[in-house]
Amino acid sequence: MSQSSKIVHMTTVHHPYDTRIYHKECVSLKKAGYDVTLMAPIDEQNDSQDEQNKVEIIPLKKYANRWKRMLFGPIQAYKKAKKVKADIYHFHDPELIFIGWLLKKKNNTVIYDVHEDYYTSIMQKEYFPKPIKRIIGKLYNGIERLLIKKMALCLAEKYYFERYQRGTCILNYPILNEKLINQEIDRSKVSDKLLYTGNVSVERGAFYHAEIPQIMDKHVYLVGKCSSDLAEQMKVHAGDKRDYLHFDGIDRFVEREEIDHYYSNENWIAGLAIFPATDHYLKKELTKFFEYMSAGLPIICSNFSRWQAFIDQHQCGITVNPDNTQEWLDAVEYLKNNPIEAEAMGYNGRKAVLQELSWKSQESKLMAWYEQLLNK
Template identity: 50%
Template sequence: MMKKRKVVHITTVHHPLDPRIYYKQCQSLQKAGYDVTLIAPNGEEVIGASDIRIQSLQKRSRRLKRMLLSTFEAYRKAKKLQADVYTIHDPELIPVAWLLKKKSNVVIYDIHEDYETSILQKDYLPKPVQKVFAKAYRLMESFFLRKLELCLAEKYYQEKYERGICLLNYPILDQGAIQAERKTNEASDELIYTGNLSETRGALTQARIPLFHPDVTIRFYGKCAKGLAEQMYVEAKGKQEHIIIEGIERYVPKDEIDQAYLEKQWLAGIALFPYDPHYMRKELTKFFEYMSHGLPILCSDFPVWKAFVDKHQCGIAVDPHDQKAVYDAIEYLRTNREEARKMGENGRQAVVNELNWEKEEERLVAWYHKLIPSHQ
């Protein structure tokens, strides 16, 4: 019997149960017969409940300590494992990937974000410093990535990384959600937002909605800094009871979010982000999750986002800064429940037929078999 090929995924930033890393890539590869280990911060939180072998890194809250000490700790642990394939998930691990690369192994950089653009959006850095850091990052990438395989979470990343392989963040099919029906007589006036919260992800924009549409409530499921949550309550100006934030200073795991989707007939899933170059070309993971649960999408009218919801006829795209447009879109969904149900069903069918992780999983496993031809 052939020995299982050893695969190691490494992150110093993400939670050990990060959906893309843990539930999609690690579990898919283990199911395909690989010996999978995940190196991640605070791994001891999930070791007992995990079916993936996890090696824990010390959690370091300060960015500089994490980039130096956690990176070195991750390298030492990864090197000892002598894996056939290593996958890194954070830009600060690029030098580690370069050090791990040997003639006898494969090292993959899984690119979750457009990090160069992201650096240019860091408000805590002066504009000249942003440009210097972005250029330095681009130069570092061009040097270190030559020996690495590239995995891309977004289609448009291929414009920059032509040789990269796209493995998109489509949802894992949830049979319970697929079989559930949206019953118009049970529909609520509540909106749901899932995913981490930040100003650029529309936290403050969305917190203002109850001011001009007092009939709706918004529930946010995702990690939110305490200071940002306090800002959101200030923005709500007396309508604080209409915004419920479930992830203040804590990571909200996937199973909790999945349960939230099933708890009620949400009016829509929202993604009303302010205009920002970092997000304008992304197809957000939350879009596919909303669709898989039969929810219409209410999102910003970025050209890519509008084209997406128009193509699949699964939602409404509006100017996030136009309160009347947002109000009208919400009111349309409230007063046209059957049309809202059709939007949700259109999205659900698109996920079932095309936009699901099961199809991406096939591509992931086929890619690994190609990278390691002797694996059976």
């Protein structure tokens, strides 16, 4: 690996300090000696460089309107990226596929980092009528297949191989936080609080989680970006228990350090992921699973077959039927009333993260892959 190898990561969608893009990939590459630049939507006064990790950040204009962002964001990203002349361009959003195609030359590498199953995501968008979704889905499939032929693929999920049949898996395992790994949880003094971390949306079980206080008189903390409109709808859904819902992240991105603070400063009953059954999430191993495990929290999640197999393999939680609220209640009461078993689930999860499911394993894969691409 050449110390002068120039790497540019690009996003028009994600926050500049997104955990996968910034804290995992960019920081790891910078520490390995690469010259790393990140292009991301950011306020001009906060641009330039992160002083701790020395990752240069080139600001892109932020657009409040989705359609303006999709139209104008890639244009400005292309203009700025072209000036850098990088050895590797690594982009993170499907709206940048055409820009990645334009940037690809004989003497460089372009990586498409696939964070989601975008086709399935399109097909479950509620704001598109079904005929329109089918047209957009087919159009996206055709354009994607055509434009990524000469790109390298970075896959955030194992099952994306089913769609692409090629690529390198760099999974979203957690960065080990020594404070979280070493903290002891006294299950005999567990609180009446449940934790959910990550973006809050209807597809991610927003209304299921909002229903919990009505069912079992427990407080639910939701730490992650949530629109103010959705937060208010969830409070209405909670009825007279609306004050049992606690939001940190309304209309804003929640930094990694803030989320870790929540993990380490409360004796939570469990980490939540009670999602409705949608094609988009049936096969995913959620990043929050690994984070809950790292913090020693038992998981309560939907009993999708993939999730059930994961929980069974690591013995780190309880699965429930997302449409059977009695099972939710039974799971929470079991963890409250059986502290030894709950502690064992937390221990098992943390052990799995330490042994095999941490970012350290993926970091070494990322470094080896980059070196291979540059040597090629």
